[in-house]
């Protein structure tokens with residue numbers, strides 16, 4: 179598998195040389211600067227002429243953080259899609275792949291190498307930016323979400339699901355087409371999750387099943403629910419749960435974490451799509 | 465193992481839907497420089513991709529140095545210059561060569577010396593540190609040639625190696641190919657440039673629309689030639705007798721041209737003309753150039 183490591187290193191090197199990493203870093207700094215400023219306003223809120231209570235401040239901070247992290251999860255997801263979608267097809271179109279694949283390196287090693295390189299990028303970006311964001315909020319308003327590690331795992335997991343999907347598409351279609359398809363599927367899965375929640379709120383079995391099916395077919399929304407849940411203090415969960423089944427339709431709330439079986443499913447899904455990508459690439463002409 | 469020919473192809477056919485890119489290609493290249501000649505779309509690139517295992521043939525098979533197409537054992541001993549010679553534009557030339565050293569499994573300790581040697585051979589010694597993206601097309605092709613030569617491979621597959629080169633570059637490539645032959649490497653050269661093939665190849669196959677229309681050593685292929693005969697009193701029977709030796713053509717000055725006649729057949733042709741009652745004034749054998757041969761074969 180040394181061939182895989184060469185391919186992975188090359189992909190990371192390309193991201194660095196082409197200043198993708200720099201761009202992500204700068205944009206992340208901008209986002210973090212904005213959230214730090216936004217969160218610092220919470221401290222100055224004086225709705226009834228007096229500073230807000232500690233409990234209120236924590237509640238507001240937790241809800242705001244969920245919104246910010248929701249955006250973060252979209253950025254990770256779409257970045258995964260657009261970095262992975264041309265990863266193989268671009269090299270096939272330009273002819274770079276022909277020179278590499280004429281070396282003693284198998285198609286399996288090539289695809290796995292691309293995947294490892296992309297995985298490293300997404301892990302570095304997701305964990306790096308996520309940690310800085312959480313720490314910055316903690317410094318400014320003194321709020322730490324209850325399960326930050328689980329949160330990072332769920333959000334980065336979303337990115338890994340999408341990068342694997344986009345890479346599989348990249349073995350057969352151009353980066354533009356594969357990227358658009360993966361992005362649309364991501365959007366559909368997100369809406370499917372909301373629709374499923376609406377079904378649960380209304381007690382409608384059929385609609386609930388549609389939601390469950392989309393969560394299984396593309397496990398991004400299911401993982402997002404896990405990420406939301408990781409960010410919710412117990413008081414929020416308790417308060418929302420009292421509202422009855424209607425809260426299930428809210429994409430920014432999850433009453434409970436995804437079951438362990440679902441996490442296993444997501445991992446198996448990633449492995450299966452990667453196998454599919456290898457198979458698809460093996461059976462194509464260069 | 466030593467007895468396995470460098471390149472063997474057996475009845476390779478490749479179809480893309482209804483297009484037949486290669487039809488029943490059989491080759492046996494033991495040594496030297498093999499020229500694979502053909503017009504655009506003849507199937508030259510397809511043949512090389514099949515030899516590398518980049519493309520799977522619809523039917524047929526073969527081996528390189530006794531190893532199956534596309535196996536690691538075969539690829540370890542092949543150098544390849546693709547038709548679309550594109551390399552990682554964000555890397556420096558040296559880095560591209562280092563990448564291929566690594567992929568080819570060359571010992572790390574030898575990389576630096578090997579890269580210097582290759583850069584000198586392809587005339588890029590002073591541009592090793594430049595990014596490939598800043599290279600001119602010809603420089604990129606030179607780099608591609610360097611990649612193909614890394615690590616002294618036993619078999620070198622070159623897909624139109626001079627398509628982007630100036631006359632000096634073309635001359636350099638000929639010298640490089642000659643040096644490869646001297647070293648004992650086997651070169652498979654795709655080209656539609658007849659002079660290039662004429663100057664460096666030991667044997668040649670001419671392909672057209674996927675079919676090999678002629679194959680052999682250059683001497684074999686060019687042995688047939690044409691002859692101009694100036695004669696008077698040539699009867700219809702006399703012409704028919706001459707037509708058995710080749711294709712007849714009337715030259716503007718009244719002479720008769722027999723195309724595709726074997727050298728050894730010329731005295732017999734003259735004898736048969738004389739026997740039919742014609743008076744022969746001049747017999748001028750003419751060597752057919754590879755270009756004429758090529759055009760004649762493609763015209764058929």
Ligand SMILES: Nc1ncnc2c1ncn2[C@@H]1O[C@H](COP(=O)(O)OP(=O)(O)OP(=O)(O)O)[C@@H](O)[C@H]1O
Nearest residue numbers: 480483485502503504505506507508509510511656
């Ligand atoms: N991937 C492909 N899909 C469909 N048809 C193809 C493909 N690759 C090649 N062909 C067809 O196969 C035939 C041979 O193509 P090939 O590239 O081997 O020609 P060539 O001899 O290298 O030509 P050139 O001198 O222009 O490079 C052509 O008719 C071409 O259209």
Ligand SMILES: [Mg+2]
Nearest residue numbers: 508509510547
């Ligand atoms: Mg070609």
